[in-house]
Amino acid sequence: MNKLKNILGLTILEGLVSTAIVGVGFVAILQMVNYSVQSIDTSGERTKANYLVSMMAEDVIGHKNSIYGIDSMVDKVAISIDGTVSVNNTVSTTAKKFSDHLYSTEYFSGACGSAAGLTATAVGDTEPNSGNKGKDFSPPTSIYVTQHKDGPSNKEEKWSQVLGNSRYLKCRGDRDIKKMKMYKICRWNDTCSTYTDGEINDNGMYIGRIQVNMNDGKKRKFLYFQADFNTRK
Secondary structure, three states: OHHHHOOOOOOHHHHHHHHHHHHHHHHHHHHHHHHHHHHHHHHHHHHHHHHHHHHHHHHHHHOOOOEEOOOOOOOOEEEOOOOOEEEOOEEOOOOEEHHHHHHHOOEEOOOOOOOOOOOOOOOOOOOOOOOOOOOOOOOOOOOOOOOOOOHHHHHHHHHHHHHOOOOOOOOOOOOOOEEEEEEEEEOOOOOOOOEEOOOOOOOEEEEEEEEEEEOOOOEEEEEEEEEEEEOOO
16 A cells, blocks of 8 residues: 555646646747747848848949939930030030939938828728728739839839838838938039038049838938049049
């Protein structure tokens, strides 16, 4: 009888203690899994932001000799070394190179793609009882639907479609903005009235600054790059 008493099994108290220990372990594992999923999502968003920022810089550099708003297939366009633009053998005071256009007009996609200039898909609530009122559940349209006569306008249209309305980057708040500002720097006040530097001998050196905010503005991505330059005659 004494021998049988030693092999009767676990008591209720021992079972409860074992269950609590196992439960604590499972809770810790679930928290680690949740943290891993969030980390992977955050890392993916930052990687996409790096690609999109580089895309914008490459678009500006690749089209630095394109004239904003001018159809080069129809009009005869010539650009001198100091950046002066001639259209149909006449010097134009309104025609601008892509970098000059961005210098005078800062690109801004708005908070979560809310800028008035965005040409995004019409928003419609196709699931009224889902708690997502105002969300667009329709399939995304092509980013090349709207075509302009010049390359710079098409690039800005592409940026608006790619960066607007959480199409590629998740928008978590009104502080998630995407914008590009162009700075023109030189040593002569007659060409550069805002930013001057005596070490720069160009008629104008263009430095682009791209900013992308993520996670409701808590994480910000910046890229500075040289977009173009004009040689002083």
